Amino acid sequence: MQLKMKKSILSLFGLLIISQLYAATFKVQPYLIYPNNNQQMTLLWKTDSKPKSTTVQWGTTESYGKKATKVTEFGKSQYKFNITGLKPGTRYYYKVTVDGQEESGFFNSAPEADVSKVTFYALGDTRYGLTKTQYTEPLAKVMLKNIDSDIKNNNTFCLHTGDWGSIGSEFFSRQQPTLQYITSRIPIMGTKGNHDGDSFGQFYPYVGTDKNGTGIHAFEYGPAFIVSCRSAKPGTDHYKWIENQLQSTTKKIKIILIHHPGWCAYAPKNSGSTKGMQALFAKNGVSLVITGHAHIYSRSMVDGIPHITIGSGSPIREIDPDLPKVTVAESSCNYMRIDINGDELSTSTYRLKGTLIETFRIKVPVVSTYSEDDESASKKTKKSKKSKKSKKNKK
Numbered sequence: 001m002q003l004k005m006k007k008s009i010l011s012l013f014g015l016l017i018i019s020q021l022y023a024a025t026f027k028v029q030p031y032l033i034y035p036n037n038n039q040q041m042t043l044l045w046k047t048d049s050k051p052k053s054t055t056v057q058w059g060t061t062e063s064y065g066k067k068a069t070k071v072t073e074f075g076k077s078q079y080k081f082n083i084t085g086l087k088p089g090t091r092y093y094y095k096v097t098v099d100g101q102e103e104s105g106f107f108n109s110a111p112e113a114d115v116s117k118v119t120f121y122a123l124g125d126t127r128y129g130l131t132k133t134q135y136t137e138p139l140a141k142v143m144l145k146n147i148d149s150d151i152k153n154n155n156t157f158c159l160h161t162g163d164w165g166s167i168g169s170e171f172f173s174r175q176q177p178t179l180q181y182i183t184s185r186i187p188i189m190g191t192k193g194n195h196d197g198d199s200f201g202q203f204y205p206y207v208g209t210d211k212n213g214t215g216i217h218a219f220e221y222g223p224a225f226i227v228s229c230r231s232a233k234p235g236t237d238h239y240k241w242i243e244n245q246l247q248s249t250t251k252k253i254k255i256i257l258i259h260h261p262g263w264c265a266y267a268p269k270n271s272g273s274t275k276g277m278q279a280l281f282a283k284n285g286v287s288l289v290i291t292g293h294a295h296i297y298s299r300s301m302v303d304g305i306p307h308i309t310i311g312s313g314s315p316i317r318e319i320d321p322d323l324p325k326v327t328v329a330e331s332s333c334n335y336m337r338i339d340i341n342g343d344e345l346s347t348s349t350y351r352l353k354g355t356l357i358e359t360f361r362i363k364v365p366v367v368s369t370y371s372e373d374d375e376s377a378s379k380k381t382k383k384s385k386k387s388k389k390s391k392k393n394k395k
């Protein structure tokens, strides 16, 4: 009898060890994406193998209360779950359990659509492989401190200007624990950078992501409407999509998130395609254009519309503050906080140590001074200069 019991205990112990050996573990802890609905929030995570069991729990207290075991698989060992039925502007707690391993967090659901006040953040170019933890981790710490100074109002969302990484492991990397912790609390809504490649589509299955995974999407959040796009030439489907988005919203505050700047204080990174979109922005009431790619801080005023370039991780570049349209510029690693309060939009950009580069305020909606006559006059001058040059060369 005793021998039988010993054998059973040993087999149970063996089974337990085997089940632990083959248990899936988190490779990327749950992070959030805002699905453009203030009663919903999407949780995403990645494991090293297919879990035998997954449970998602959520609720307004740390005891949760709601539970689901069916989640959506997309890609390899990548999962998502859309939490629905949320009350706007409310703190929610969640826990995801895979094969007995737990990861938990909390978020604030998006506010009611008619609120006039909202705060959110922006960062970008956080590629881990380039600078390891030299920039992004200390910067994420100061940004987290800012969020934590008023969790009720600041724990909202963050825009990412692109260039998470060249390889998948740089996205939501455990080597950047503070940034990863932030992503478990606020949705980071990204646009695709030139380095992000196919990995982007795996981590950002946006509502609105196009079939090529270029990460275009648009969403409303309180008084703001944000369009995340790529530089596009007039006449292309992408250009028409942006135009359609800007014209179909009823929000007066329209923000463009795009990786490549048009006018920043580092000339080699300025994009002719983004410049070519200025008429589209001006004619459709864009209030602010946020860009990355140049790894500096730079604010240019173009026809009354601010174009702000930020950089939060990759090597910092030298600036040329005398470039056209550049108003304020600095060679520093930074993140930006955006506050909207009624008809005022303000941006405050902070350095690695938490000190302020500048606070910029503008009345919204922005009335652009863009004129098609000026544009065609400038094109004619350029054309005539070109033709004079070519005649000279022929001589």
Ligand SMILES: [Fe+2]
Binding pocket: 163, 193, 194, 195, 259, 292, 293, 294
């Ligand atoms: Fe870039």
